Amino acid sequence: MSRPIVVDSVAGLRAQIRDWRREGLSVAMVPTMGALHDGHISLVRIALERADRCVVSIFVNPTQFAPTEDLDKYPRQLAHDLDRLAQAGAHLAFTPDVSEMYRAGFATKISVGGPSSGLESDFRPTFFDGVATVVAKLFLQASPDQAIFGEKDYQQLCVVRQLCRDLDLPVEIIGAPTVRDAHGLAMSSRNAYLTATELEIARQLNAILRRTAAALVAGADESSATGEASQALLSAGFNIVNYVAARESLTLGPWRRNHDGRLLAAAWLGKTRLIDNVEIPRA
Ligand code: PAF
Numbered sequence: 001m002s003r004p005i006v007v008d009s010v011a012g013l014r015a016q017i018r019d020w021r022r023e024g025l026s027v028a029m030v031p032t033m034g035a036l037h038d039g040h041i042s043l044v045r046i047a048l049e050r051a052d053r054c055v056v057s058i059f060v061n062p063t064q065f066a067p068t069e070d071l072d073k074y075p076r077q078l079a080h081d082l083d084r085l086a087q088a089g090a091h092l093a094f095t096p097d098v099s100e101m102y103r104a105g106f107a108t109k110i111s112v113g114g115p116s117s118g119l120e121s122d123f124r125p126t127f128f129d130g131v132a133t134v135v136a137k138l139f140l141q142a143s144p145d146q147a148i149f150g151e152k153d154y155q156q157l158c159v160v161r162q163l164c165r166d167l168d169l170p171v172e173i174i175g176a177p178t179v180r181d182a183h184g185l186a187m188s189s190r191n192a193y194l195t196a197t198e199l200e201i202a203r204q205l206n207a208i209l210r211r212t213a214a215a216l217v218a219g220a221d222e223s224s225a226t227g228e229a230s231q232a233l234l235s236a237g238f239n240i241v242n243y244v245a246a247r248e249s250l251t252l253g254p255w256r257r258n259h260d261g262r263l264l265a266a267a268w269l270g271k272t273r274l275i276d277n278v279e280i281p282r283a
Contacts, residue, residue, distance in 0.1 A: 001086050001087060001089075002086065002089075003082065003086045004056070004082065004085045004086060004090045004091055004092050004093045005091065005092045005093070006082065006092075006093045006095055007092060007093070007094055007095070008094075008095045008096050008097065008100065009096065009100060010096065010100060010141050013055075013092075013094050013141055013142055014141065014142075016092060017055075017142055017143060020052070020053050025051075025052035025053050026050075026051040026052045026053070026145045026146075027051055027052070027053045027054075027055060027142065027143075027144045027145055027146075028046075028047035028048075028050050028051035028053070028054050028055070028144055028145060028146040028147065028148060028174075029047070029054075029055045029056075029057065029138065029139070029142050029144035029146070029147045029148070029171075030043045030044055030047050030054065030055070030056045030057070030090075030147070030148050031056075031057045031059075031134075031135060031138050031147065031149070032056060032057060032058055032059075033058070033059065033060045033061060033074065033189065034058040034059075034060060034075070034076060034077065034078065034081050034189075035074070035075035035076070035077055035081070035189035035192070036058075036080070036081045036084045036085070037179075037187045037188075037189065037191075038179050038187050039150055039152060039178065039179040039186070039187035039188070040056075040084075040150075040187075041084060041087075041088045042150075042176060042177075042179045043148040043149070043150060043176050044056060044085065044088040044089070044090050044148075045088065046148050046174060046176050047090075047146070047148050048088075048089055048090075050146055050148075050174070051144075051145060051146060053091045053092070054089070054090045054091050054092075055090075055091065055092045055093075055094060055142050055144060056085055056090045056092070056093050056094070057093075057094040057095075057096075057138050057142070058078065058081055058093055058094070058095045059094075059095070059096055059101060059134070059138075060074050060076060061101070061130060061131070061134040062098060062102075062130075063102070063109075063126075063129070063130035063133055063134060064126075064127050064128075064129075064130030064131050064134065065130070066124060066125075066126055066127070069124075070190075070193075073193075074189070075189055075192055078095065081093070094138075094141075094142065101134065101137065108133070109129050109133055110129065110132040110133045110136050110163065110167075111128075111129045111132065112128060112129075112132045112159050112162050112163050112166070113162075114158075114159075114162045114251065114252075115155060115158035115159050115161075115162055115251060115252040116128040116132075116155070116159045116162075117252075118245075118252070119155050119243060119245060119247070119252065119264055119266070120155050120156075120266065120275070122242070122243070123242045123243075123266065128155075128156070128159050131156055131159065131160075132159060132160075132163050135147075135160055135163060136163060136167065136169065139164075139169050139171050140169075143170075143171075144171055145171070145172065146171065146172045146173075146174055147160075147171050147172075147173055147174070148174045148176050149173060149174070149175060149176065150175075150176050150177075150178060150179075151175050151176060151177055151178050151277070152178040152179075152186045152187070152188065152275070152276070152277075153275070154262055154264060154277040155252060155264065157173070157175050158250070158251075158252055160173055161173050178276075178277075180206065181203070183203035184203060184205075184206035184207055184210075185199070185202050185203045185205070185206065186205075186206065186274075186276050188274070190272055190273070190274070191272075193270075193271065193272040194269065194270075194272055195270070198237075198269050198270050198272065201236055201237035201238065201269055202269055202272075202274055204232075204233075204236040204237075205233065205236075205238075205265065205267065205274060205276050206276055206278070208229050208232045208233055208236065208265075209229065209244075209263050209265055209276060209277070209278045210278050211229075211232075212225050212226065212228070212229040212244065212263055213261075213263045213278050213279065213280045213281075215228075216246060216255075216257075216261070216263070216280050217280060217281060217282075217283050218283075219283075222246055222255065225246075226244040226245060226246060226263075229244040229263075229265070230244050233265070233267050237269070238267040238268060238269050239267075239268045239269065239270065240267065240268040241265070241266075241267045241268075242265075242266040242267060242268070242273070243264070243265060243266055244263070244264075244265040245263070245264055245265070246261055246262070246263050246280060247261065247262050247263075247264060248260070248261060248262075249261055249262045249279070249280075255280065257283065258282050258283055259282065260279075260280075260281070260282060261279070261280030261281075262277050262278070262279060262280060263277060263278050263279075263280050264276075264277040265277065
């Protein structure tokens with residue numbers, strides 16, 4: 001088991017990537033905010049299958065958090081993350097601090113339209129600008145051939161694809177299946193906030209979404225089915241349902257029956273906001 005090279009400066013990252021490029025090696029990137037779990041490690045495995053070198057960024061990006069959100073309490077556990085990356089075989093961990101990513105006087109923002117509208121943006125209006133800005137920076141810093149993003153953050157995946165298409169960023173975006181626990185709960189760094197009772201409730205989210213997607217495929221009326229799913233989440237113990245929505249899977253525009261769809265949801269459980277999504281296959 002070899003430890004990943006740890007680099008905390010953009011110059012250091014570029015120097016290492018340049019060396020690999022000189023050797024003719026390909027590079028895949030896994031952008032993360034750390035607190036690595038099995039979901040992240042599955043992305044690293046995909047990166048290692050597809051490229052000669054795997055770079056994992058670990059950066060809790062302040063620009064994607066609203067002032068009321070959990071930036072300060074977001075889990076930070078670098079030593080544990082580096083152990084996990086060593087076990088997984090990642091080659092480099094890029095661990096910049098905030099001043100390295102956002103130098104004094106930083107004044108640029110990337111705002112992606114299209115799939116960023118609605119859903120998460122209705123509740124986190126500045127989130128995707130922060131994500132797009134940091135992802136664009138990471139891609140310009142590391143110039144990877146490919147980057148791997150989990151389908152768990154499905155709208156984010158669509159936004160990153162749109163970002164690369166619109167700005168001609170030469171990075172192939174690979175969407176990776178969500179990793180779940182034995183009860184269907186999607187792996188998330190924020191699951192660490194859940195109490196034991198909340199964990200039991202959280203585990204019902206995916207089952208409710210799968211049931212609703214099956215009902216839609218079987219011909220259920222869209223607004224009744226998503227309304228019933230919201231009610232089912234509240235009955236299960238969620239406090240607030242932000243949305244349960246059926247969308248077209250590529251653009252996130254309105255869902256059309258017999259087209260590839262996605263059912264997406266966000267709901268609060270105590271102080272924790274959970275998101276998840278499932279495929280709505282063609283009938
Ligand atoms: O999904 C995440 O962990 C973050 O939004 C990302 C893509 C690393 C950008 O900060």
